[in-house]
Amino acid sequence: MNQTSTIASSYSPPFRIVSKYFIAAIISFVLLNLSLLLNHSDIVGHHFNPKILGITHIATLGWITMIIFGALFQLIPVVLEVKLFSEKLAEVQFWIYTVGAIGLIYCFWYFNTGKYMNISAILLNLAMFIFSFNIIMTFIRVKKWNITGLYLGAAIFYLIVTAVAGLLLAINLGSPFIKIDHLQYLNLHAHTAFIGWVSMVVMGVTFKLIPMFTLSHGYKLKFAIWAFIFINIGLLGINTIFHYQETNFLYYIFTPMISVGICLFLIQVYIIFKNRVRKKLDTGLRFSAYAYLMLVLTTILGTFIAFIDYQNIINLTLIYGYMIIFGFFSMLIVGQMYKIVPFLVWYHKYSGKVGIEKVPMLKEMFSEKIAQYGFYIMIIALFGSLFSLTFRNEFGLIASFSLMLLSSLIFSFNMTTIFRK
Numbered sequence: 161m162n163q164t165s166t167i168a169s170s171y172s173p174p175f176r177i178v179s180k181y182f183i184a185a186i187i188s189f190v191l192l193n194l195s196l197l198l199n200h201s202d203i204v205g206h207h208f209n210p211k212i213l214g215i216t217h218i219a220t221l222g223w224i225t226m227i228i229f230g231a232l233f234q235l236i237p238v239v240l241e242v243k244l245f246s247e248k249l250a251e252v253q254f255w256i257y258t259v260g261a262i263g264l265i266y267c268f269w270y271f272n273t274g275k276y277m278n279i280s281a282i283l284l285n286l287a288m289f290i291f292s293f294n295i296i297m298t299f300i301r302v303k304k305w306n307i308t309g310l311y312l313g314a315a316i317f318y319l320i321v322t323a324v325a326g327l328l329l330a331i332n333l334g335s336p337f338i339k340i341d342h343l344q345y346l347n348l349h350a351h352t353a354f355i356g357w358v359s360m361v362v363m364g365v366t367f368k369l370i371p372m373f374t375l376s377h378g379y380k381l382k383f384a385i386w387a388f389i390f391i392n393i394g395l396l397g398i399n400t401i402f403h404y405q406e407t408n409f410l411y412y413i414f415t416p417m418i419s420v421g422i423c424l425f426l427i428q429v430y431i432i433f434k435n436r437v438r439k440k441l442d443t444g445l446r447f448s449a450y451a452y453l454m455l456v457l458t459t460i461l462g463t464f465i466a467f468i469d470y471q472n473i474i475n476l477t478l479i480y481g482y483m484i485i486f487g488f489f490s491m492l493i494v495g496q497m498y499k500i501v502p503f504l505v506w507y508h509k510y511s512g513k514v515g516i517e518k519v520p521m522l523k524e525m526f527s528e529k530i531a532q533y534g535f536y537i538m539i540i541a542l543f544g545s546l547f548s549l550t551f552r553n554e555f556g557l558i559a560s561f562s563l564m565l566l567s568s569l570i571f572s573f574n575m576t577t578i579f580r581k
Contacts (some may be wrong), residue, residue: 186326188222190217245297257287311364318356374436390421447495534570
């Protein structure tokens with residue numbers, strides 16, 4: 161159980177705080193896939209329609225960000241060797257955030273702009289500011305920084321920018337006041353959320369968790385540092401120029417910088433995998449490895465979209481969004497959850513009983529065989545969905561979304577098994 165001490169330690173907050181976020185996220189993942197299946201006929205054309213906005217926010221607020229909140233509450237104290245500033249704030253934030261997320265998704269679903277959408281967006285901003293304050297106050301206590309801390313610090317900055325931009329967009333839908341095109345500002349909001357907030361967290365945590373799970377060592381992190389520099393210059397540039405109508409020249413400078421930064425990150429990941437001692441990949445790491453491969457394809461497509469008039473190509477932005485949410489983030493999250501949650505539950509329930517009574521082994525915490533089925537089903541569903549969106553095949557879309565729902569149910573079954581162990 162040597163790895164347990166690197167995920168959980170005396171610095172860790174009570175497990176009830178972390179598990180609350182994880183359970184909410186797992187439920188959201190199933191609802192996300194169920195919503196896609198039941199509303200498959202709406203998943204076509206331009207991405208700016210109520211159902212797609214609602215489903216996108218189930219994915220980003222309910223699934224991805226909930227997981228990140230829980231993971232960071234657990235990992236920041238361990239990685240940076242410092243106690244969380246306030247466990248009470250983490251508890252309060254959960255309820256404010258949940259109410260705000262449900263309210264905003266409901267308002268998008270029925271396109272109820274105005275008072276209720278604004279209140280929901282304000283609640284989400286309040287929750288995100290509470291989280292940021294809690295983490296920043298935790299950062300202040302850190303004595304020894306590392307590359308993961310650097311990425312997480314940037315992620316907090318982009319979370320605040322994303323939250324404020326989201327609030328302004330919500331108000332603008334009911335009472336237009338933004339002078340530039342709403343869709344351009346929405347583009348800024350999405351880029352900051354996915355590349356700034358979510359990707360910065362994913363990249364920073366990758367440099368800690370993947371070497372630990374694969375037993376990699378004997379490499380340098382120079383590509384990780386250059387990736388951080390390129391992505392942040394590109395993203396800060398995009399955030400600046402998107403406030404103006406004319407963005408052409410600088411847009412074609414800053415956008416490739418982000419792509420170069422992601423490529424440097426992927427090279428660093430390749431080096432980590434290449435230097436691993438544990439050659440055989442278990443199911444959790446297999447999910448993760450395919451997620452990084454999907455990031456390669458997503459980056460190529462994203463760079464291509466940046467240089468063409470994509471508005472006239474049907475479903476192209478939907479394909480791009482689907483690859484980001486399901487191909488990269490969801491596969492990576494599922495894989496990492498299979499590695500992290502068994503450790504945490506075991507540490508919480510059984511670490512104090514070792515040598516006193518019989519305790520389960522980590523491999524007995526969930527069914528690896530069922531998880532493998534879930535992996536193959538998710539891969540088939542992913543490429544089936546992309547094929548069906550590309551060729552606008554309704555039957556293929558229903559079949560693929562059904563398989564993705566089945567994969568999410570398998571994942572939730574295994575997670576439930578672990579929590580109840």
